[in-house]
Amino acid sequence: MKSIYKLQSSSRHNSAFVHNVDENSPYLDRNKPDSEMSIAYHAIRQYWKPYTEHYVVPKLTLRSSDDGKKNYIFDFSSSLSPFYVFSEKAADILTHILKPRGQFLEVNTESKRKSFIGYYPTNPLKNCLDMERSVYEKYEKGLVIRRTVLIGKNITDEYLFSIEEDISAVFVTEKFKNLIEESGLIGFDFSREIELS
Numbered sequence: 001m002k003s004i005y006k007l008q009s010s011s012r013h014n015s016a017f018v019h020n021v022d023e024n025s026p027y028l029d030r031n032k033p034d035s036e037m038s039i040a041y042h043a044i045r046q047y048w049k050p051y052t053e054h055y056v057v058p059k060l061t062l063r064s065s066d067d068g069k070k071n072y073i074f075d076f077s078s079s080l081s082p083f084y085v086f087s088e089k090a091a092d093i094l095t096h097i098l099k100p101r102g103q104f105l106e107v108n109t110e111s112k113r114k115s116f117i118g119y120y121p122t123n124p125l126k127n128c129l130d131m132e133r134s135v136y137e138k139y140e141k142g143l144v145i146r147r148t149v150l151i152g153k154n155i156t157d158e159y160l161f162s163i164e165e166d167i168s169a170v171f172v173t174e175k176f177k178n179l180i181e182e183s184g185l186i187g188f189d190f191s192r193e194i195e196l197s
Contacts, residue, residue: 002174003193004150007160009078010189015070016079017060017109017116039118043083044167047142048124050103058118059108060085072114074187082168088115093183097159097176121162121170128154129165130197142167152196 009016019038039058063079064070075090085107091098098104098119105118128150135147145166155161159176162169177190 003177004152004155004171004173004196005177005190006148006192006194007078007084007170007172008081008189008192009074009076009187011079012066013069014074014077014187015065015072016063016074016077017085017107018063019080020059020061038080039083040080043080043120046120047167048122048162048164050122051105051120055105057106057108060116061110072109072111075185076187082121082162082170084119084121084170085116086119087185088117090183090185091117091119093185094179097179101157101160121160123157123160124162124164125154125156126164127151128161128163131165133195133197145169147195149195149197 019040021037060080062070062072075087077085083105086094086098091104101123102119102121105120107116107118109116129145130149130151133149134145136143136145143165148166148169150163150171155173158173159179160170160172162171171194172190177188180188180190
């Protein structure tokens with residue numbers, strides 16, 4: 001097994017999307033904390049199951065990059081993980097990988113020139129978390145994993161996967177990383193390599 005990485009976007013020079021829960025948003029619920037009204041929270045509560053009739057198109061707005069710039073040059077945003085946003089260009093290049101492993105979902109952005117689409121993975125692998133070497137806390141609705149160690153021999157996907165034990169992270173292989181780099185897509189960050197046992 002070669003390297004595995006956490007799927008994440010780079011914020012150093014790239015903007016990202018945030019979910020704008022305003023007064024007209026169907027996600028607004030004054031009885032819940034703000035963190036429970038975002039599409040990221042709803043995606044976590046899906047537990048890797050496909051969205052059906054309950055999906056409401058989220059209105060996404062742009063967040064500045066770490067260097068203070070706002071633009072739509074990026075092809076990928078993971079700021080709402082485990083709900084991801086790809087540019088139409090990235091979705092076209094990666095459709096043969098993404099479509100069999102999850103679902104594309106409509107998003108609403110303020111971009112006039114560039115189209116974006118949401119993506120939610122639905123392919124969790126079983127028995128991939130090394131429970132002895134990983135660091136995590138147990139909560140009523142699942143684990144919060146502080147340090148992830150994966151069992152290499154149990155990873156059967158060539159490109160992109162989630163694991164049953166972690167309700168918020170998605171991982172990619174070196175093959176996926178190479179494809180992104182060869183395609184020239186902007187905004188991916190492969191600096192977080194995952195330890196394997």
